[in-house]
């Protein structure tokens with residue numbers, strides 16, 4: 001199918017893009033990599049009167065580290081750059097490990113960090129990662145901006161805290177504490193497909209080797225990234241033994257996720273996958289945290 005007719009603007013500065021969004025609001029849509037928006041328009045699930053193409057807004061395309069270790073990622077940063085840039089591998093290895101699971105290289109060449117977060121597909125990797133990494137997201141409108149925690153940004157199925165005239169401009173990812181380990185795992189029918197189940201896990205040990213903090217964030221497990229807070233609480237203060245890991249995996253997969261069924265898998269099967277992935281991810285994250293100690 002073809003999209004409904006639309007007007008097109010391609011501003012070259014953020015101010016010009018913000019000005020267009022302020023004037024057109026809900027009638028306009030931002031075009032980043034187009035890897036989700038264009039199919040949605042072709043199916044006529046979206047019929048924006050105006051496309052504001054931000055691909056020429058160079059100030060949104062950056063990756064840098066602040067003096068305090070915070071990693072800052074501009075919204076227009078391509079997913080391929082996240083996969084390959086040594087800074088990401090060094091500062092946010094969880095992100096580095098997970099990005100190759102997003103679709104295929106051709107899609108990652110175009111798809112952007114901000115586009116994936118704004119699209120808010122509950123099966124997408126980057127929203128779950130943003131929550132697991134404790135990212136803060138900067139949303140700008142003409143004449144103002146605000147920061148929102150990733151955990152509060154995802155409001156439901158393809159829904160975020162973004163107002164129609166706002167642009168997501170960047171994410172700030174705080175440095176991981178010492179003795180932190182991580183793992184990203186997912187199961188898809190074919191490599192590059194959206195995951196049937198997936199988890200971003202992070203654990204931080206205290207000086208005695210017990211778990212100080214754990215984060216377990218699931219994709220394809222509800223209407224948005226799902227953080228299993230109770231399961232994480234079970235791990236706090238514990239040695240990351242097989243029994244503790246099993247208890248957390250059981251808690252998260254039974255009580256905290258709400259996976260939808262689809263043509264390939266029932267919710268029960270997805271819970272099973274999540275349980276198995278949680279065990280594996282926690283073992284791997286614990287091992288990495290011990291190595292970092």
Ligand SMILES: Cc1cc2nc3c(=O)[nH]c(=O)nc-3n(C[C@H](O)[C@H](O)[C@H](O)COP(=O)(O)OP(=O)(O)OC[C@H]3O[C@@H](n4cnc5c(N)ncnc54)[C@H](O)[C@@H]3O)c2cc1C
Pocket residue numbers: 029030031032033034035036037038039075076101102103104107110111112113114115116118119123124125126162166167168169192193194195
């Ligand atoms: C065949 C195929 C397979 C895929 N598989 C996966 C997969 O396995 N995992 C996965 O995570 N993704 C997958 N994707 C989606 C891909 O990752 C997209 O790149 C991503 O979801 C959207 O990023 P984009 O830059 O292309 O955004 P666009 O498609 O340009 O935009 C998406 C939405 O975000 C809005 N938007 C874009 N940028 C901003 C911004 N800075 N501020 C506010 N709103 C903004 C747009 O207006 C639009 O509503 C797949 C896509 C295809 C075509």
